[in-house]
Amino acid sequence: MKLKKSHLALIALVVIVVAAILIVPQLNKTKKILIGATVPPHGNILEAVKEDLKKEGFELEIKVLTDYVTGNPATAAGDLQANYFQHGPYLAQYNESVSEKERLVGAIGVHYEPFGLYAGSKKALDELAEGDHIAIPNDPTNGARALFLLQDAGIIKLKDGLTPQTGATVLDIVENAKNIAIDELNAELIPAALQDVAYAVINGNYATGAGLSPKDDALFLEPSDGEAGKTYTNFIVVKPENENADFVKALKKVLFTQKTYDFILNSPEFKGGVIPVFTVSGK
Structure with missing residues (x-):
């Protein structure tokens, strides 16, 4: 039995409508990604590219990290797709402490936060006195970085031949003219302890978070x-198998823009303590 042309047209129309109903939601569908980040500045930077990332097909959810301990295990376990809080030496130290299947990679280098020596009970470096206490971070990589800063400031001297890559501890101090006491504290607790020490070396993100301008x-x-x-570039970190994943490529695309570059440099919340390490095409 032959179908009338009108029937054929109606069938064709139904097929087109059904196909549209099935296909359009797929075209509009975004994939969710969960990234752990400290605030500021890491979470702020991610927040600034949320809408741009959505245009690339990914809906970003940010889980705020309040310490340096939980982000890597959560990423290795798959609870987070990525994290953004750490520099290269910290990641290397973490990878050395875990099994191969728990190791992570720095996929996107985004920014650098200069360490600073801040006033506690003493307001100027020329007030440094015998036996004063200086607080530094207690994790190995940031603790070493703090010691190199104190050496550059002329307060202590470390053994010859040490570098950020080799690391350093308080046992490597060979000259300490004023017998300074080094107090090793959790990095996130140091701003609150400023009045308990003469000076403190503070990570850039915790300094700005405490209202200090580096x-x-x-x-x-x-x-x-x-x-x-x-050395201390901060990375977006992922599992090795995700290093070239589509969401990582999309993140890199939206981060490495003039908009993000200007946001990092000019954000009043960062107070000059965050420096982009990427270059923008055409700059």
Whole structure:
């Protein structure tokens, strides 16, 4: 039996409508990704690219990390697709402490945060006195970084031959003219302990989070164009099998833009303590 042309047209129309109903939601569907980040500045930077990332097909959810301990295990376990809170030496130290299946990779280098030496009960470096206490972070990589900063400031001297890559501990101090006491504390607790010590070395993100301006308030600051800037780049970190995943490519695309570059440099919340390490095409 032959179908009338009108019937054929109606069938064709139904097929087109059904196909549209099935296909359009798939085209509009975004994939969710969960990234753990400290605030500021990491979470703020991710927040700034949320809408751009949605245009690339990914809906970003940010889980705020309040310490340096939980982000890597959660990423290795798959509870987070990525994390953004750490520099290269910290990641290397973590990878050395875990099994191969728990190791992670730095997929996108985004920014650098200069360490600073801040006033506690003493307001200037020329007030440094015999037996004063200086607080530094107690994790191995940031503790070593703090010791190199104190050496650059002329307060202590470390053994010859040590570098950020080799690390350093308080046992490597060979000169300490004023017998300074080094108090090793959790990095996130140091800003609250400022009045309990003469001075403190504070991570850039915790300094800005406490209302301090690295550019204006630090008594001594790492030079952003020196070796520290290259060594302590902060990365978006993922499992090795995700290093070239579509969501990582999309993140890199939306992060490495003039918009993000300007946001990092000019955000009043960062107070000059966050420096982008990527270059923008055409700059």
